[in-house]
Amino acid sequence: MFKHAQLESVKAWIGDPAHGAWPLHARLQRAIRQLILDGTLDRGRPLPASRALAKSLGVSRDTVESAYSQLHAEGFIERRVGSGSFVSAQAQRLPGRGKPQRTAVGRLAAPSLSQRGHAMLQGGGVRDFLMPRPFAPGVPETRSFPLPTWERLQRQVLKEHGTLALLHSPPQGMAPLRRAIADYINLERGARATPERVLVLTSSQQALTLCATVLLDAGERIFIEDPVYHGARKAFDAAGLACVPVPLDADGMQVDHLLAAAQVPGEAARVVFLTPSHQFPSGATLALDRRLAVIEWARQHQGWIIEDDYDSEFHYAGKPTACVQGLDPHERTIYIGTFTKSLFPGLRIGYMVLPEALVAPMTVARTLLDGHSAPIPQLTLARFIEGGHFGAHVRTMRAVYAERRDVLARLVRQHLADFVEPRVPTGGMQMPCVFIRDIPEHEAVESARRAGIDLLGLTALHASSRPAPGQARAGFLMGFAAHAPHELEVAVRKLADVLRALCR
Numbered sequence: 028m029f030k031h032a033q034l035e036s037v038k039a040w041i042g043d044p045a046h047g048a049w050p051l052h053a054r055l056q057r058a059i060r061q062l063i064l065d066g067t068l069d070r071g072r073p074l075p076a077s078r079a080l081a082k083s084l085g086v087s088r089d090t091v092e093s094a095y096s097q098l099h100a101e102g103f104i105e106r107r108v109g110s111g112s113f114v115s116a117q118a119q120r121l122p123g124r125g126k127p128q129r130t131a132v133g134r135l136a137a138p139s140l141s142q143r144g145h146a147m148l149q150g151g152g153v154r155d156f157l158m159p160r161p162f163a164p165g166v167p168e169t170r171s172f173p174l175p176t177w178e179r180l181q182r183q184v185l186k187e188h189g190t191l192a193l194l195h196s197p198p199q200g201m202a203p204l205r206r207a208i209a210d211y212i213n214l215e216r217g218a219r220a221t222p223e224r225v226l227v228l229t230s231s232q233q234a235l236t237l238c239a240t241v242l243l244d245a246g247e248r249i250f251i252e253d254p255v256y257h258g259a260r261k262a263f264d265a266a267g268l269a270c271v272p273v274p275l276d277a278d279g280m281q282v283d284h285l286l287a288a289a290q291v292p293g294e295a296a297r298v299v300f301l302t303p304s305h306q307f308p309s310g311a312t313l314a315l316d317r318r319l320a321v322i323e324w325a326r327q328h329q330g331w332i333i334e335d336d337y338d339s340e341f342h343y344a345g346k347p348t349a350c351v352q353g354l355d356p357h358e359r360t361i362y363i364g365t366f367t368k369s370l371f372p373g374l375r376i377g378y379m380v381l382p383e384a385l386v387a388p389m390t391v392a393r394t395l396l397d398g399h400s401a402p403i404p405q406l407t408l409a410r411f412i413e414g415g416h417f418g419a420h421v422r423t424m425r426a427v428y429a430e431r432r433d434v435l436a437r438l439v440r441q442h443l444a445d446f447v448e449p450r451v452p453t454g455g456m457q458m459p460c461v462f463i464r465d466i467p468e469h470e471a472v473e474s475a476r477r478a479g480i481d482l483l484g485l486t487a488l489h490a491s492s493r494p495a496p497g498q499a500r501a502g503f504l505m506g507f508a509a510h511a512p513h514e515l516e517v518a519v520r521k522l523a524d525v526l527r528a529l530c531r
């Protein structure tokens with residue numbers, strides 16, 4: 028028989044609301060298992076007869092039988108015909124089980140991680156904004172997404188492919204989607220893509236991680252824009268690459284730095300990361316002579332250009348410049364695209380258009396990250412693009428976002444003119460605003476966050492903490508796409524209060 032305390036402990040475990048989702052026999056089995064693992068029930072100790080235990084607990088004998096059978100099947104107890112059940116000789120007490128190590132102040136003790144693991148944790152990852160609050164950058168408007176159309180196309184996919192759509196996708200992506208992507212970017216972005224060169228991924232973030240690990244070894248140098256997209260920088264840091272910041276001006280990255288570095292032993296790098304259509308965060312467009320110069324650099328030095336074309340669908344003054352990939356006859360450019368902004372972030376579909384020689388290495392490497400992308404969304408998206416819905420959605424949203432950009436620029440000039448100057452972008456979903464007064468950026472971002480407003484500080488996107496003479500850099504990015512004009516107005520007024528309080 029159980030001692031009184033043991034019986035009470037079993038009763039408490041069974042009655043604990045935290046375990047309420049499990050059936051009674053499973054709760055009883057876990058409660059007894061716990062007593063064994065804690066050492067409360069020693070090896071060889073007899074267990075109560077099932078009828079007696081059922082009576083003491085007020086449960087049916089079947090429930091106890093079922094718990095005992097499971098304990099027996101898992102090796103915790105032995106059952107001997109005629110003499111009953113005993114804690115098995117195999118069952119050992121696990122010292123300190125169930126109690127993760129804590130520090131003196133009760134925090135979880137730091138786990139022992141690799142240096143890379145520590146660096147990733149310290150870096151904080153790429154925080155995506157779950158519920159878009161104003162002015163989370165890069166978040167699209169999803170409330171007006173044509174869900175009925177998406178649902179209809181998904182139903183068609185399931186009807187046509189049946190249970191085949193439940194199987195694995197080829198790791199490179201489903202053929203109809205690769206075809207649709209190639210046709211779209213050839214037409215809209217002036218790319219040179221074929222379906223055979225498209226690798227469908229879950230995001231541009233995944234593309235950046237693949238580039239970082241497949242093209243370079245830890246310790247090797249990579250040229251990055253300064254300031255730079257933090258997601259790229261973190262992917263490169265996590266891969267152990269040495270990021271070499273290259274300054275920008277109004278025409279984008281100063282590519283002559285790459286050419287000069289190539290002449291100095293130890294300063295060259297084989298890869299450059301660029302956001303040429305719409306530099307993140309400044310909004311600059313890489314000038315044509317620099318595009319041609321970077322292509323020539325890549326040809327001469329067998330370098331790679333990583334072109335992150337993350338939001339070029341949204342250009343508000345005529346057509347955006349064609350992508351670098353389409354200008355490059357030497358196949359040194361890797362083009363990265365995403366549907367996070369043009370459709371919706373939950374879709375989790377991004378892609379790369381690769382030089383032929385990189386298709387197999389990148390595809391094989393992606394199988395080690397996540398195998399492949401989910402087939403049903405891929406096939407639905409292919410239909411969405413082929414049926415003209417993607418083009419129509421982008422056109423609608425372009426007009427919506429252009430208006431929101433103008434509204435935000437007006438609101439910033441009206442309500443925040445004492446604190447910041449807006450740098451109104453020609454495209455994209457966010458507006459950089461630089462401080463014109465001495466305002467501590469970190470405090471501004473934190474106070475705004477407490478007031479329900481998300482801002483991305485500009486300073487941390489810069490490589491060095493000291494600005495070049497005459498270069499203003501403190502400020503923030505304000506995303507404007509996800510909120511209607513009246514919502515933008517409420518938030519700007521609130522932000523004005525926050526900044527006013529900081530300046531007092």
Ligand SMILES: Cc1ncc(COP(=O)(O)O)c(C=O)c1O
Pocket residue numbers: 164165229230231232233256258302307335337364365366367372376377
């Ligand atoms: C420059 C840049 N690249 C890529 C992304 C992210 O795209 P994805 O969700 O596909 O990783 C963002 C998102 O803010 C971005 O600003």
